[in-house]
């Protein structure tokens with residue numbers, strides 16, 4: 001058997017997402033013979049060397065770097081995987097693309113539309129593959145929902161309801177972290193959670209035409225690492241409305257102040273012939289209602305998506321009914337990137353998707369200030 005070519009990965013960042021990506025790279029082996037490369041966990045990078053080394057030791061990264069510039073400049077590295085806070089995405093991704101590396105970047109892609117555009121342009125100009133990790137597009141039920149909408153099963157889409165609710169920041173004891181700093185995170189729940197739900201709406205319904213909305217900060221101060229209070233500059237919650245280009249209406253709620261919602265991502269799509277709904281906490285199920293007039297009193301049907309070709313990659317995992325989890329979405333996204341590199345094919349979602357999502361977030365910030373509707377160009 002011929003040895004597969006190595007694909008050397010450099011991971012920039014090592015915290016929660018660093019662990020999720022490290023786990024996913026190791027799990028790529030499920031693709032067996034179809035895996036086009038031998039992914040090599042060459043280097044992990046973090047400013048805190050001891051903390052990065054700990055992750056390196058647990059997951060099997062070969063070496064640790066403290067400067068992302070060194071990783072990007074390393075001729076051996078083929079792929080740069082960015083899992084750092086938002087303010088570093090743009091400089092790292094642009095430098096990586098200029099150095100000819102393929103790039104996968106965590107969401108939201110950037111702090112602003114201008115940054116996201118620069119990242120997209122650098123990737124296109126340098127002909128590297130580029131992926132923004134909107135990982136929920138890799139959920140079998142979400143892919144199945146997309147197929148049903150595209151095939152016209154629920155008719156023309158009239159409305160999209162999306163919410164992403166959590167409760168992790170409610171306690172006053174939660175210290176000041178980078179997610180509460182506008183300069184580092186861009187926005188709060190609107191960017192962190194909103195970017196996922198905006199991307200899902202674009203994937204499932206289409207492009208946004210105009211938006212309006214408001215956000216709020218419930219806890220304006222938190223204690224910093226130095227024990228002193230620091231002002232919170234990112235939102236705890238947001239509500240917004242949208243009109244899509246095809247005429248559908250959108251209703252959105254993002255929040256970190258919804259008690260009981262640990263990671264509550266939900267959407268419902270209503271069309272002229274039926275409805276579809278999904279809840280991340282029931283990741284393997286899709287609920288579908290189709291009104292064909294034949295069955296009075298018909299209700300939503302629950303579809304299990306672990307079989308029946310609901311997802312292009314689901315067959316690589318377990319037999320039907322042996323359910324998948326959140327972590328599998330990261331494995332799927334990385335596999336899709338490897339395949340695109342091997343076949344010189346397109347990637348999805350790519351930096352253009354990240355840019356379009358960012359433009360919606362920028363428009364929402366503008367709408368909040370003007371207290372009106374803002375059109376997407």
Ligand code: SOE
Pocket residue numbers: 166192193263
């Ligand atoms: C925190 O809100 C977070 O970890 C997000 O950053 C992720 O994108 C989301 O998938 C889970 O929650």
